[in-house]
Amino acid sequence: MQKLILPLFILLLLAGKYGIAQQSVLTGTVKDAGNQEYLPGVNVLIQDSEQGTVTDKDGKFRLTLSQGAHTIVFSFIGYQRLEKTIVVEDAEYQLDVALGNGGISLTEVVVEADRRRGNVERAGMSTIRLDMENIRNIPAFLGEVDVLRTIQLLPGVQSAGDGNTGFFVRGGNADQNLVLLDDAVVFNASHLFNFFSVFNADAVKDLQLYKGGIDPEYGGRLSSVLDIQSQDGDMDQYKMNGGVGLISSRLSLQGPIQRGRSAFLVTGRRTYADLFLKFSSDENQRNTQLFFYDLNAKLNYVIDDNNRLFWSGYYGRDVTKFNELFGFDWGNATSSLKWNRIFTEQLFANFSFLYSNYQFNISGDIGPAKFRWNSALHNLKLKASFTLLATDNNTLSFGAESIYHQLDPGIIRASIEEAAATELELSPNNGLEHGAFINNEHDLFNNKLLLEYGVRMAAFQVIGPGKQYTFDSSDPLRWKVQDTLELEKGTFYDTHIAIEPRVNVRYKINEQSSLKASYNRMTQFVQQAQSAQSVAPYDVWYTVSNNIPPQSADQIALGYFRNFFSDQLESSLEFYYKDLKNISDVVDNGDILGNELLEGQLRVGKGWAYGAEFLLQKETGPISGFLGYTWSVSKRKINDINEGRAYYAPNDRRHDLSLSGSYHLTPKWNIGMSFIYASGTAYTLPVGKMSFQGAFAPIYAERNASRLPDYHRLDLSVTYTPNLRDRDNRRFESSWNFSLFNVYGRVNPISVSFAERDNEPGVPNSSFFYIPGPIPAITWNFNF
């Protein structure tokens, strides 16, 4: 199969180059007329034709059209619709436009009939771009607008639990999502034990989630790519916005450094529950620290018409400290330096230098025992990507990247007064990951058929220092070390190579509907061992090794896409099947917390997932929102787990329904709601109990063979904007947001405990851990 891929690719490319079509190519960019930020996701349509596209994340677009006069229509929610009539005489035509904010404030009724043709036009499927303005209208937990919580509402995406920003995509694990902030990897995207994500909504410009049909540009994770781009900063005027909420406050400042040429953006956020603890009469509470903060910064510099430079950075920390007994802090840092270069009208490029860091520190002074654990991982990436408008109907994207992974699980120091002191250095995992990719967008039969086909060549090299263990696996549940190989610093060891074909096909039935199909193979060389029942800040990342082969996933998907009412209502129905190889899971009672022999606690096998997803979406007009439904199955089959029999993945859930939306009652009042219903998640429940030495313990049968109760929840919010900036001609605008999470107080279990009843030894009990509701919140937001 792999031998056929390259010749097939070349053949398809040549077919485009020497095709018979004689048309012109229209390329260009779309930006905000005010702050000069490039706008992703703008609809670009050729009026009175079936042709159209949407701008990419850099605001670029490309269309093929016949020579002669055409009217090009640009539309984007919140902006004035723009029509440009052009006369195309040459083979290529460049059109750069700027869209003005049409005074359509979110607090006003949005009447602009934006045409959302991208749903039907794009070749890519299983991809959802979320509009930040719409995200803000969805009720937010404790008033904190959170992009990850909104993503959890989408079909094909499941929450890791109530009050948890972790997510699973199409039956994959939580570590199989590639989360990018300005192209830099974010390894742990959560604050406060997953309660909030690290993405401050004030800093986010655009986000796109790929569940399948993933572009060859992306690699390294099996299940999804969440690509988040931060705001560029306003090049025209200074702006400040922020908010004061129940648990945190936010402040954001942006403006020109040199008007029209360079801009900056700085945003910050901090929780302050701990500040009130200072007033406690209890000394222990006074000495308690409990907060998180994050900072985003971006610089944006237009060197000239062909060169643009961006730098963005993120730094966030969670700090937890209980008296002098226990301290736990963790956080991410990222840095992205990007250079956009237009070489010719046909060739443009992005060069990136990216750095990511994640670390956690745990310390404890428990009586005579003292404990310290410091862990860090670093990720350094160089990437170059090019877009070449190769022929009339072929757009070629290609590039390469190299990533240096330095995963240092850390050193654990423990001591017991007057008895023992020890230091356990967990073996580091280092490696170089490479990816070279090429993709062609091939327009056939006058845009009736659109093909995207490409391939990603991925490779991973294990680098010393480190250790390679050989295990004696004669006892399937207790592997013992047989041999240890010390890897020398700087020396290359195993090299793993993967070829990942990617194909998207779109057949346009008519102007309102299309059929799509996609296939992608993904490979993952860096994984995370999950120690508890939800994603935890101390879960350790590790690379492939002699015991852990690279994971891979082959996914096929078919879909029907249909727009209604002049494209104001989008719908899609997708079916997918995903085949997972070398997927790992923790053996029963596996000890993976700070275990230098972590690999001995993992077992490798296969998995599969399939399902159907329906999405109905409306983003314009006084009523906007979406309805999503998912039917899905996800299973695993791994030797030594569940006695080798197939079992449901922990995120397996048969039905998942979400309805989310907002209604602009008047220009000053907006009502938001979201309702979720999901059938119970797979769980391991006891089938009896054993009594032993006066105590008892549950007896379990099959892993994940039972179900937790169904999940459902209703959230509501009301936003009141007393002064409308545009209508009242004021510079300052503020709004009040009132939200109610879990309106009817449904008890949705995060997990179930089976233990003795408190203060009644020997009496069996079961209990749910859950987030209580309803939880009200109020937030005051402002901008000027």
Added chain:
Amino acid sequence: MNNMYKTTTTLLVALAGLFIINACEKDVILDLADTEGAYVIVEAHITNDGRRQWVKLSHSSSYYDRGFGDPVSGAEVKIETHDEVFTFSESLYDSLAGFYYHDEISEILHDSVLYTLNITKKDQVFTAESLLKPVPQLDSVTLKINPFSEQGINTDTVYDIMAHFHDLPTEDNFYLFNYYVNDTLRTERPGQKGLVSDINLEEYVSFAVLSINQNRIKDGDRITLEISSISGEMFEFYDVFFFQTNLSGNPFAGAPPANIPTNLSEGARGFFQVSALNRKHVVYETIPF
């Protein structure tokens, strides 16, 4: 000793997580599948303490049943070496049904001998093996005020029971600690016992292995500390027992639900262990702060 990493981190992180998210806990009754009586539970810790030894056999019960499992009566229980067979006899008292006794085995256990437990019940045969490992001699036992009490964090006065002994020169030794107050065992339940692995222990060990609340003792009480040699598998059994029954379901640090490991065959649960042990005592007198 390695266990200390896991225990400390897991407990602290679990508490921190719950504190932060302020998650609530609600008692519920679930509709569980029931395999009442489907499993045989074996409780067999044979020691060289010179006393009458016993093996307890019971059936598994429904999870929400308040009582213990029904006894397994009429079984044949034997412990064998390559040249000896010790046959246990079931108690004749109805109240002790399921208890099988042997009066002499404790006197004639030998270090480094492999013992095999054979249980036959109708057409079912359950077996397990255990190697008797030596145990270090306790030099002395002392009491010390627990630092939590000393610092006022714990409002009760708690004493740490300090064990003092020379660790065995061999590697990978595992020890189980119990304590008695005036010859009454106070650490009956798995979660009350002290567990120590000698990985990274210094040659001379002198630290807290158990603790005792001042409310439970009075001046003049005789506190006896017992050290037993156990296998790594039994160490794991108690370790998992603790996590599965104390941190079950904790969303941040809980062990995903799984059966407690066993060394018994054919689906039986529980554990068989043969241990060497010795004891030292201290007479309690109130320790001033």
